[in-house]
Every structure is written in C-alpha cells, then in structure tokens.
Amino acid sequence: MHDLPPPLVTWFAGKGWTPRRHQLEMLEVARRGEHGLLVAATGAGKTLAGFLPSLVELIERPVDTLHTLYVSPLKALTVDVQRNLLTPVEDMGLDIRIETRSGDTPSDRKARQRVKPPQMLLTTPESLSLLLSYPDSFTMFSALKTIVVDEVHAFATGKRGDLLSLCMARLQRIAPGLRRVALSATVADPDEYRAWLAPDGDINAVSLVEGEPGADPNISILLPEDPIPWAGHSGRYAAAQVMAEIETHRTTIVFCNTRSLAELIFQDLWSVNELKLPIGIHHGSLSREARRKVELAMAEGRLRALVATASLDLGVDWGDVDCVIQMGAPKGASRLLQRTGRANHRLDEPSEAILVPGNRFEYLEARAALDAVEQGELDHEVFRRGALDVLAQHIMACACAAPFAEGEMLDELRSALPYSALSDELFGQVLGYIESGGYALKAYDRFKRLTQGPDGLWRVTHPKFVAQHRLNAGIIVEATMLNVRFRNGRSVGKVEEAFAATLSPGDTFFFAGLVLEVERQEVEDLIVKATSKPARIPTYGGARMPISTNLADRVRRFLAEPEQWHRFPTDVREWLEMQQRRSSLPEPGQLLIETFERERRHHMVVYSFEGWNAHQALGMLVTKRMETLGLKPLGFVASDYAIATYSLEPVADPRPLFSPDILEHEFVDWVQQSSLLKRAFREVAVIGGLVERQHPGKRKTGKQVSFSTDLIYDVLRRYEPDHLLLRAAWDDARARMTDVGRLAHLLERANDTILHVDLPRVSPLAVPVLVLIGRERVSQASAEDSLLIEAEALVAEAMATD
Numbered sequence: 001m002h003d004l005p006p007p008l009v010t011w012f013a014g015k016g017w018t019p020r021r022h023q024l025e026m027l028e029v030a031r032r033g034e035h036g037l038l039v040a041a042t043g044a045g046k047t048l049a050g051f052l053p054s055l056v057e058l059i060e061r062p063v064d065t066l067h068t069l070y071v072s073p074l075k076a077l078t079v080d081v082q083r084n085l086l087t088p089v090e091d092m093g094l095d096i097r098i099e100t101r102s103g104d105t106p107s108d109r110k111a112r113q114r115v116k117p118p119q120m121l122l123t124t125p126e127s128l129s130l131l132l133s134y135p136d137s138f139t140m141f142s143a144l145k146t147i148v149v150d151e152v153h154a155f156a157t158g159k160r161g162d163l164l165s166l167c168m169a170r171l172q173r174i175a176p177g178l179r180r181v182a183l184s185a186t187v188a189d190p191d192e193y194r195a196w197l198a199p200d201g202d203i204n205a206v207s208l209v210e211g212e213p214g215a216d217p218n219i220s221i222l223l224p225e226d227p228i229p230w231a232g233h234s235g236r237y238a239a240a241q242v243m244a245e246i247e248t249h250r251t252t253i254v255f256c257n258t259r260s261l262a263e264l265i266f267q268d269l270w271s272v273n274e275l276k277l278p279i280g281i282h283h284g285s286l287s288r289e290a291r292r293k294v295e296l297a298m299a300e301g302r303l304r305a306l307v308a309t310a311s312l313d314l315g316v317d318w319g320d321v322d323c324v325i326q327m328g329a330p331k332g333a334s335r336l337l338q339r340t341g342r343a344n345h346r347l348d349e350p351s352e353a354i355l356v357p358g359n360r361f362e363y364l365e366a367r368a369a370l371d372a373v374e375q376g377e378l379d380h381e382v383f384r385r386g387a388l389d390v391l392a393q394h395i396m397a398c399a400c401a402a403p404f405a406e407g408e409m410l411d412e413l414r415s416a417l418p419y420s421a422l423s424d425e426l427f428g429q430v431l432g433y434i435e436s437g438g439y440a441l442k443a444y445d446r447f448k449r450l451t452q453g454p455d456g457l458w459r460v461t462h463p464k465f466v467a468q469h470r471l472n473a474g475i476i477v478e479a480t481m482l483n484v485r486f487r488n489g490r491s492v493g494k495v496e497e498a499f500a501a502t503l504s505p506g507d508t509f510f511f512a513g514l515v516l517e518v519e520r521q522e523v524e525d526l527i528v529k530a531t532s533k534p535a536r537i538p539t540y541g542g543a544r545m546p547i548s549t550n551l552a553d554r555v556r557r558f559l560a561e562p563e564q565w566h567r568f569p570t571d572v573r574e575w576l577e578m579q580q581r582r583s584s585l586p587e588p589g590q591l592l593i594e595t596f597e598r599e600r601r602h603h604m605v606v607y608s609f610e611g612w613n614a615h616q617a618l619g620m621l622v623t624k625r626m627e628t629l630g631l632k633p634l635g636f637v638a639s640d641y642a643i644a645t646y647s648l649e650p651v652a653d654p655r656p657l658f659s660p661d662i663l664e665h666e667f668v669d670w671v672q673q674s675s676l677l678k679r680a681f682r683e684v685a686v687i688g689g690l691v692e693r694q695h696p697g698k699r700k701t702g703k704q705v706s707f708s709t710d711l712i713y714d715v716l717r718r719y720e721p722d723h724l725l726l727r728a729a730w731d732d733a734r735a736r737m738t739d740v741g742r743l744a745h746l747l748e749r750a751n752d753t754i755l756h757v758d759l760p761r762v763s764p765l766a767v768p769v770l771v772l773i774g775r776e777r778v779s780q781a782s783a784e785d786s787l788l789i790e791a792e793a794l795v796a797e798a799m800a801t802d
Helices: 006-015 021-031 046-060 075-091 107-115 125-131 159-174 190-197 236-248 259-271 288-299 333-340 360-374 388-401 406-414 424-436 463-472 549-560 562-567 570-582 612-628 666-673 676-687 702-719 724-738 740-753 764-774 780-799
Strands: 035-039 068-071 098-101 120-123 146-149 179-184 206-210 218-221 251-255 279-282 305-308 321-327 352-356 450-452 457-460 481-486 491-496 508-511 514-521 525-530 591-598 601-607 633-638 643-647 754-758
Touching: 006 046, 006 075, 021 035, 021 046, 021 206, 035 046, 035 190, 046 068, 046 075, 046 146, 046 179, 068 125, 075 098, 075 120, 098 107, 120 125, 125 159, 125 388, 146 159, 159 388, 159 406, 179 190, 190 206, 218 360, 236 251, 236 259, 236 321, 236 352, 259 279, 259 305, 279 288, 333 360, 352 360, 360 549, 360 570, 388 406, 388 424, 388 457, 388 463, 388 676, 388 724, 406 424, 424 450, 424 724, 457 463, 549 562, 562 570, 570 764, 570 780, 591 740, 591 764, 601 764, 612 633, 612 643, 612 666, 612 740, 633 764, 643 764, 666 676, 666 724, 676 702, 676 724, 702 724, 740 754, 764 780
Parallel strands: 035 179, 035 206, 068 120, 068 146, 098 120, 146 179, 218 352, 251 305, 251 321, 279 305, 321 352, 481 525, 591 754
Antiparallel strands: 450 457, 481 491, 508 514, 514 525, 591 601, 601 643, 633 643
C-alpha cells in the first residue's frame, strides 16, 4: 500500500478498505515537502486524506510536540473531526494525543495546551489568533510541521480568511518548514485557492490533488399537487409532501435559507407529523447547549429529520442521512452541491436531494441549479484585498507576543495573499492608528496601545492592553436588534439593526400592522411615530443570501430560449408564454422595464436579476431620484429577480433613473444620511480594537458598545474623515449591504440595454414581485389569506386572454 506503515495497512485491511488514489497522492505531496490543495467530493475521505501524511509521520518519527494544526470554520466541525479521527488512532493503538481548542474549551485546558500541547490540535481561526498573542507561541509552534485548513471555500474570501492568512504567515515565520494543506468539496477555480494558500502567493508551490468523481447526485424538484405558487419564497405550502419524504427516508436534513424560515418550517412539519417522528432544529441563534444536544441526537441516529440553516452547510459527518431537502431556491450551484453532499457520505452511491421552490421564478432558479450541477459549473468566489480592521487586530496580537521590527513585520504581512499589495504608506497608517488611535484621538491615553522604543522595535505600551486584546479579539461581531418605540417610550417590537441602518428620518415602513415614520435613531432604539403617509418600505429584515451571478445568468437564458420551456411544468410554461404574448421577455443582455397603472398607482417593474441585497439598495436610490424628478414615489419592493416601484406620477422614460452617476450622488448621500456607515463603523471599531466588548469579569451591553462607537464615529467624521477605520467602514458598507459591484455592473449596461414596455395592465412576470407590496399591510394572523386574495386578483388580471 504505497509504503504505508504497518499499523495503517492493518487498519485499512481490517475495515475492508483500500486507500483512495487522492489520499495516497496527498501522501506523495507531503513526502515531496510541498503544500497541497485537495478538491474532492463529500464522502471521498477528505479529512483522512488531510491527516494521513501526519499520521504516517507520527508513526514513523514519533514526537511529543505540536505536529499538526487543523483549522475549521466551525466549532462543531472540530468536535466532529476529533470524534472521527480519534477512532482510527485508538483502533491502531497509536500514542497520539488529539485535542480541540475553541471558545468553549475550559480555561485550565487552554493553559495546559500552551505548555504541553497535543501532537494534533483542532481549532478555529479566532482561537489560533489568540494562541499567537502569547509569548510562548514561539515555543509552542516552533516544531509545527503541517497546518490543515478544512472547508477552505467557506471562509477564504471573507474576514476570517484574512485573519487565517495572516496567522499562517506568522506560523511560517516561526516554523519555516511548515507545510500548508487545504481541503474543499466545492471550488470553481482551484488556482485562486492555491494562490491564497501559498506563502507569498506562489501558486506553483501548491500541488493540486483532485479526488475521483463520486456517483452523480440524484437531485429532483418537488412539484405541488396544485400549480406552483406565484409568490413567496419559503416552500411552506409543501409541508405535507416534505413530511411524506421524511417518512420514507432514514434521516433527512431540511435546509432553510434563514433562521426565521427554519422556525416556521419546523412548526409546519410538526403540525403534519401524524406519526410523531422525532424532528429537531439547528441554527446559529440557538444556545450552544441546544445545538450540541441536537448534534448528539443526530450522531446517535435518534432523529428522523433535522431542520437547519447554513449552520450545517459544512462537513459534520452523519452517515445515516440519506436525503437532503432544500426549502426555497438554493441561491447557488456550489451551495446546492455542498448541501446535497450532507446526504450519504459514500462516494460510490448517489446523494439524494429534493428542491422545494417557493414560486415560479424560484422554479426556474432550481432548474438552473440542477443544470449547473449536472454540467459541473460552480459559482466563482470573489477574492478581495484584506480588511484593514483585521490587519490592525493581527498586528496587535503579534505585539502582545513580542516586540517587532517594522520592516520584518511588513515582509511577513505581505507574504499573505490578501495583504500582498500592502503599501509602506498604508502599513504606516495602520501602525499609527494602533499607536495613538489616529490624529483626532491622539490626546486620549486609552487609544495609545503601541509605542516605538529607542531600539526601533514596536511594543505594547502597557500590560492592560494585552489583557484587553485577548478578551476582545475576534472577527464575528454579533448583530444587535433595535427597539421600535414611540416618543412616549411605548415599544412595538424589534427590528434587525441591519434594516434600521438603511432608514433615514422621514422614511416610512409597515410594522406590526401600522405605518410608522422614522423620527430618529438612538443607540438601541428606533424612534417612530404613527403616520397616515403611504409606507415607503414594505419589506423589512436583514440581508439575505443573494442569487449567484451564475444562476441569475442561467435564469435569464431560460426566459430568452422558448425551446427550453418544454422541460418546465405546464403552469410555468403557460406563465412564460403569456408574458411573451402580452409584453416581452428580455434577452440575456437586456434590462427589461415594464410600466403600467393599477389602482390609481403607477408601477415600474425592473427585471435586473442581481439579487435581493443589490435590489434593496437600488430601490432606495431609484425612489430618491424619482422624488427629485417629481414623480412622487410611494415605495418599492424587491426580490432576487426584480424591483417594483409605485408612484403617483407615471415614469415616461426610465433611463434617467438608472444612470451610473447614481452611485456617486444618491448612493453616497444615502449611506451618509442613513445609519449604514455608523453600523459598519461599529463592527470595524470592535474588530480593530478601538472599542472593547469585554472588561475583566463583565461584558458590555450592545447599548454601551454602540454608545462608545457612535461618539467616536461622530468625532472622526468631523475632525478626521479620512481615518483608517472610517475607510474600512466604507469598504464594508459598500460591499455587504449593497452588493455594490453587481449594482455598478447593472448601471453601466443599463442605458444601452433598457427595453421599456409600457403596458395597459400588470404583466404575468410582474405578479411575483407585486404580491410583495401587500405583505406588510396586514397583521401577521390574516396575512396569508389577504395575500392569497391579492395574488388571485393579480393573476386573473395578468393571465386574462382578452
């Protein structure tokens, strides 16, 4: 068996297994001393492939120091891997200690691990960063041979990826012979990940190993007995059919795209669970104890179904899962493949997945996702430059461990791909920020965390800043909720701060059956008054997963290719045929805009397919421009596929509403007037170490953190508008809330590609987005009935053959 040590040969034989080709290739890569990226299907033994070289080395040359570091994005994953790795190690009788380290690890074990680490340590990016902030990190990691990054696609392109990239640069300096390994099931462009993984971005230093393809997944679309709904994006109508699937499978994971939908689907399934089968729920808002309880029940085979969110997208290995059901559209081919892989962790047997589209557009999206998976076309990730707040946090961690020389630190940082283009000037600004807080804050001692000594080395100014850093380090800043209340103090509920951040004084929205006007936003309160004005913004709630560009392009092609429609159910085909007859269907490069009058309001529907986040931002900007042009907008709604505005005056020519300068004028004004920038600043201030969340023995409330950051924000906006963290906040605000890149692309092509169709009445394609206008006008209890009546009226009007 390719020179495997006897214990491994015996273990494989005892299991009746033969090592897979890619597992042995990873061993060869290790023996050549090269870094490696493994891309292999779920169920192909990726984890074992990643650890196999380490097991071989530890059998052949036992050591009593830290040999292998395994980093995963989820605490649950490290626990799962420890369980799966401990079994073969115990079976072989190997003297190898394997431990986990995360925020949940007891403090006495953490202290012991730094002095006497195990040979294999399983951890998260944040816990690794904290380890590197201790002086003994140089000793702890000096003999480190391998770092294994699991599920690399899940976080390489975000802030946690920035942090891990910087941590690997530091580890490489401590242990120059360190070998880097990354594992993933779904990667569209392996070369991008090879560059991210490599020291100094040298793609040739990383060998790519591709696993043998597994059996093609068996993915189907669940069709209701009645026609596919016109609106909604949850698939809740199919609860009884989903329950029937659960009854016929051993164990089913039911994936939902949001936590609120997971709760609703869980209740819906219980209401039709006549056999009283055990069903659980798992999402990030649940307590750690509740999640662990459910994970254990799944591992022991005690549940027949689990309703879950993205918290289970990644590789927790439950062998009895034989079906995955996706409620609503998958939003991306890679995500669909990742979730499908949770069913049946056996490479030579097909995974089974069922998609439950919420409406007709979502049926097209589900069909597009199936086609993409069949053709092996995955969604591309967007790699971007590293975040400045993460950089500041990492430099502070390094300073906590030992004084550093400026030139050496800069070289080390540039060896991490996200920071490879870091200029001397920008590095100097980051150092200056940690040294004094910046020009506007330099009078305050509490911001003077670093100082440069006569020897030229940078060091922490006082031990209290070391303790402060370790208490507050981390990349994930929990979202806060704002109380919605009147001036007299009466509260009407809570909204996510992400939604409140998009509101300016004077904006109106539906909430709790009322039309509310924003008066002002305080630290943790949104102060409102009841109003008789029309509600501007009927949809509220935080950002959602937007449809991927790849799937959006495929849906556009479906609309433009009637020869494909025979593949669709009759009701979907008739919907598109009637749209073709009554209005138009856009070519892939066109921007179709329909205008029509309905119930004394003038509607404009824009079929832009750029995803909900981009559409929310564009809706805000377009209605503000409509206001300037005297069109008297009343509001807008957005879906992944379209935006609908409604106004008192008709839009004769939509072109002036979609000129690219909207991003220079209205966009900047909107971001600065709303609380969007302030919210983004709060996060970067926490990550960048300007404001601490915790003090020894106590944790600040969200209100206290908000108060601190809002004060600093106002000072910087006034006295130092070019402050490092304000720039970082701008980057975050633009990227996260608005998908500004997709927005810019849409606006660049808009004027040349607009196809404006003025109609006598609503079109079939407009029905799914127009139904949203009525969603928040009614109390929750009567919402479903009212929306049904509204949808039926719209459908009758749109599909009338006269």
